[in-house]
Amino acid sequence: MARAATTSDPFNAIAEPRRRQILTFLAVGERPVGEIVVAIGLDQPSVSKHLGVLREVGLVHVRRNGRLRMYRTNAAAIRPLHEWTGAFERYWQHQLNRIKERAEAKMHQSARGRNAAGHDSSSNPHPKASKERP
Amino acid sequence: MARAATTSDPFNAIAEPRRRQILTFLAVGERPVGEIVVAIGLDQPSVSKHLGVLREVGLVHVRRNGRLRMYRTNAAAIRPLHEWTGAFERYWQHQLNRIKERAEAKMHQSARGRNAAGHDSSSNPHPKASKERP
DNA sequence: TTTACATATTCCCATATAGGCATGTATTGT
DNA sequence: ACAATACATGCCTATATGGGAATATGTAAA
Structure with missing residues (x-):
């Protein structure tokens, strides 16, 4: 099987650095695609595709305003992460x-003398059978 | 360009659900690979490969103990996320x-009468030039 | 040494990317 | 109606993936 789709969940969606940039940029308030393009410094189609992924997993919301599409980060969707x-x-x-x-x-x-102590770390939280050997 | 390597950063590494499972499983304490295999229900080579990814990005630490390899989650590496x-x-x-x-x-x-109020949301945090039109 | 056990690594492949580029679509202005 | 603007979508390709099967590596036991 190949890698899970980027649209399969928020974890996969935010794996892409550009998408994280976009989310950060859009967290403060809604912005049209054009501004994202200049802010992120990527060509428009690429930005649109990233926005598509973010939309599909619910990490952003869109609103039409004339010919503009105002995007904003849906912070609530980040909460599970x-x-x-x-x-x-x-x-x-x-x-x-x-x-x-x-x-x-x-x-x-170093202030006092020396003291030989074992490193145990004394933790065996899993209840399974273990054949450790001192 | 293809998708960023899973080993490029923790964000990409945890995109894979099985790796998240492994991290959760190993958070409590160190465990050998064999136990991860039964816990996650995946074949050993696959688990080893996932562990390889997690190792490369520093999300887990390994320690040899005889022929066992004790893995544990390096929680500190999750902190940035x-x-x-x-x-x-x-x-x-x-x-x-x-x-x-x-x-x-x-x-x-609904308790009182009615009151017509506009929905403004009054927020324009970005200082950029905007040609909004009332 | 030989054998057994625990993990890691290699090979193979169907699949899904992220860009670059070209084109489609909706909305506004003349 | 037509041109211009703002996005979205489709097509193409190099690349990396995750799982399966087989094999290599390393350590311990006989």
Whole structure:
């Protein structure tokens, strides 16, 4: 099977850097295609196609205004992505804490004598059978 | 040009649903490939290839343990994604507020008499020259 | 060493891109 | 009605993909 379609979900849609640029540009307020073209520095058909993808996954909304098409970012559609990535927040905070703790430990260590300690990390959250070997 | 490589950045790497699954699975703690295979329900070579992508963009770390390779999610690498999506948070909150306000306005409206009000939305954040026409 | 096990890598291919370019379509102005 | 403007769409191509099957690599056990 080939790669999933860019229109299959927001994750695939925002994989393209230009589309992220467009979303950022359109977050502040609605703008016509022409301005996106100059802002992004890509030719009009390409921009239109990117907008098509963003439209299809609901990341932007369009409104006609005469011959202009006013696009704007639909921020709500980005929320799921924010939440998915947010699920990892506690873990990177964990990592930061560990780094911090190690730095502090090192300071104490160089201030005092030395201390042989094993590196366990003592974590085996998955309940599966594991044949670890000390 | 074709689509950007999946290994070009975390955004492209997480576009693949299976890779997201893997990241979620490995967030809690390190696991060997074999367990990922059964958990995700994909054949081993495919899993290895996905892990290769995740490795290349730094979304996972590996550690050898005998003949096992213990993988774990590098949550820190997901943080930029969380922050990029987070930049839109104020806008979706805006949207929610507007919805709320409309609902309230409607309640008042049906409680009292009627009131003709224009929908302006009064926003033109971009400072560019605009030839709008009332 | 030979064998068994855990992963990684290679080869093959149907598929979907992202641009570049040309053209279609809707709307406004003369 | 006709020309001009603002977008959208269609066509073409090099490129990268993800899965399947087969194979290579590396480590441990016999």
